[in-house]
Amino acid sequence: MSHIQLLESKLNNRDACIGIVGLGYVGLPLVLRFAEVGYRVLGFDIDASKVEALNAGKSYIEHIRNEAVTTAVDGGFVATNDFSRAGEPDALIICVPTPLNAYREPDLSFVTQTVEALLPHLRPGQVMSLESTTYPGTTEEELKPRLESRSLVVGKDYFLVYSPEREDPGNPNFTTRTIPKICGGVTAECLQIGKALYGQVIDRVVPVKSTRAAELTKLLENIHRAVNIGLVNEMKIIADRMGIDIFEVVDAAATKPFGFVPYYPGPGLGGHCIPIDPFYLTWKAREFGLHTRFIELAGEVNSSMPEYVVGKIADGLNEHGKPIRGSRILILGIAYKKNVDDMRESPSVAIMELLRDKGAELSYADPHVPRFPKMREHHFDLESAPLTAETLAAFDAVVVATHHDRFDFDLVREHARLIIDTRGVYREPKAHIIKA
Missing domain, CATH: 3.40.50.720 (NAD(P)-binding Rossmann-like Domain)
Known part of the structure; x- marks a missing residue:
C-alpha cells in the first residue's frame, strides 16, 4: 500500500495519531476536537508550564473548561515539549504565532524554528499542515524546501497543506467543528490528504487550488475586517465633530436588508490577526512592485x-x-x-x-x-x-x-x-x- 493510501485510510478510520504543535488559542481547541472524535492526540509546546497544566487536566484559557482537558487526557491525549517525538504522529498541525518585527515586517521565526526542530524526526507517510496566518507563498517557499532537504518528496511520500485557523474566542455561536475549514495543498495528492485530515472533525472542508490561494484567503478575511473597521473609526471622528452618535448611525444603516454589513468603532484593533495580517500582504506585495495604499491607510487610521x-x-x-x-x-x-x-x-x-x-x-x-x-x-x-x-x-x-x-x-x-x-x-x- 502506498503512503497516500495508508495515510488516507488511517485518517478516515480515525486510527491516525494527530500532533498539534503550539497549544494556544488555536492549537488547544484543535486538540480537544480531534480527541473528541477518537483520534490519539500528541500536543507539542515549548512552554513547560502549559505542558504540565494540560497533562494535569487544567486549562489556561478561560473559555476552555478544565473538564474538557481532563476528558481529552482520559482519552489518551498527552502534551510534551520533547520534539524528538515528532515521528510518532501521522499528522503534524502547526499553530504557532506569526507576529511582526520592530519594522512591521513578517516574523516567521516561530514557524521556521518549529519546522527546523521537527525536521530531524520526520518520516515518510506524514502530513504537515500549517495553520498560522502568513503571506502567500510561505508554505511552498519556506516549508517545502526544508522537507525536501530531508529527501522527503512532497506529494509522494510526504504531504504538505495550508489550512488557516478560523477561531473566534468567546463566540458561543461557532465552534471548531462548525466553522468551515479552508484547505490548499502543494499538490493534488496533498490536498486529498488535507481533506482527509480535517474531514472527520470539521463539518465542511472548503478546498482551494493551491496553498497560496489558501494563504491569501485568510489574509482577505482579516483585511476585510481591518479596512471596514478603519472606515467606521474614521466615520466616528467625523460624526463626533458633527455632534452625531456614530453607534446610532450604524444601527440605523444596519436595518437595510441588503448591501450593508455593520461594523462598530472602538479604541483600536486587537487580537493576533486583524492588527497584524494586513502587513503580511503589504510586505509581500512589494516583491511584485505593488503598493497597497488602501490597506495601509486603514492601518494608519486604526493604529x-x-x-x-x-x-x-x-x-x-x-x-x-x-x-x-x-x-x-x-x-x-x-x-x-x-x-x-x-x-x-x-x-x-x-x-x-x-x-x-x-x-x-x-x-x-x-x-x-x-x-x-x-x-x-x-x-x-x-x-x-x-x-x-x-x-x-x-x-x-x-x-x-x-x-x-x-x-x-x-x-x-x-x-x-x-x-x-x-x-x-x-x-x-x-x-x-x-x-x-
Whole structure:
C-alpha cells in the first residue's frame, strides 16, 4: 500500500495519531476536537508550564473548561515539549504565532524554528499542515524546501497543506467543528490528504487550488475586517465633530436588508490577526512592485485610535480642571474584545502606555484578567481592581475600553466622576460621559 493510501485510510478510520504543535488559542481547541472524535492526540509546546497544566487536566484559557482537558487526557491525549517525538504522529498541525518585527515586517521565526526542530524526526507517510496566518507563498517557499532537504518528496511520500485557523474566542455561536475549514495543498495528492485530515472533525472542508490561494484567503478575511473597521473609526471622528452618535448611525444603516454589513468603532484593533495580517500582504506585495495604499491607510487610521482616545481623556479631564499627569484613571477591560481573556495586541494596553508616559496613575478592572500578564513588549505590575461604588468614585476618570458583559455599567454610570466611552455602551447623553 502506498503512503497516500495508508495515510488516507488511517485518517478516515480515525486510527491516525494527530500532533498539534503550539497549544494556544488555536492549537488547544484543535486538540480537544480531534480527541473528541477518537483520534490519539500528541500536543507539542515549548512552554513547560502549559505542558504540565494540560497533562494535569487544567486549562489556561478561560473559555476552555478544565473538564474538557481532563476528558481529552482520559482519552489518551498527552502534551510534551520533547520534539524528538515528532515521528510518532501521522499528522503534524502547526499553530504557532506569526507576529511582526520592530519594522512591521513578517516574523516567521516561530514557524521556521518549529519546522527546523521537527525536521530531524520526520518520516515518510506524514502530513504537515500549517495553520498560522502568513503571506502567500510561505508554505511552498519556506516549508517545502526544508522537507525536501530531508529527501522527503512532497506529494509522494510526504504531504504538505495550508489550512488557516478560523477561531473566534468567546463566540458561543461557532465552534471548531462548525466553522468551515479552508484547505490548499502543494499538490493534488496533498490536498486529498488535507481533506482527509480535517474531514472527520470539521463539518465542511472548503478546498482551494493551491496553498497560496489558501494563504491569501485568510489574509482577505482579516483585511476585510481591518479596512471596514478603519472606515467606521474614521466615520466616528467625523460624526463626533458633527455632534452625531456614530453607534446610532450604524444601527440605523444596519436595518437595510441588503448591501450593508455593520461594523462598530472602538479604541483600536486587537487580537493576533486583524492588527497584524494586513502587513503580511503589504510586505509581500512589494516583491511584485505593488503598493497597497488602501490597506495601509486603514492601518494608519486604526493604529491612531488609542491616541484619539487619550485626546478625549485629556479633554474630559481638562473640563474638570485636571491634567493627565497625576490623575487617577481606571481602564475598564484590558482584553482585546469582550468576554475573553485574550490580551494579544489589545488597544487597551496601547492606551495605558500612552497615559503612563503622560504621568497618569493607572489601574484597571477586568474580570477575565485578574492580573496583568507577562507580555513580550508590555509590562504593568497591576492586578484587577474591584468594581465598587467606592472604587469608582476614587478615580478622576474611567475609560470603557472593553465592554465585558460582566461589568455593571449602571454602577459605573452612577458613581464614576468622568466616563470616556470607547464602545458605545452609553447611548443617552450625560454631562459626565464622553464618547470616544
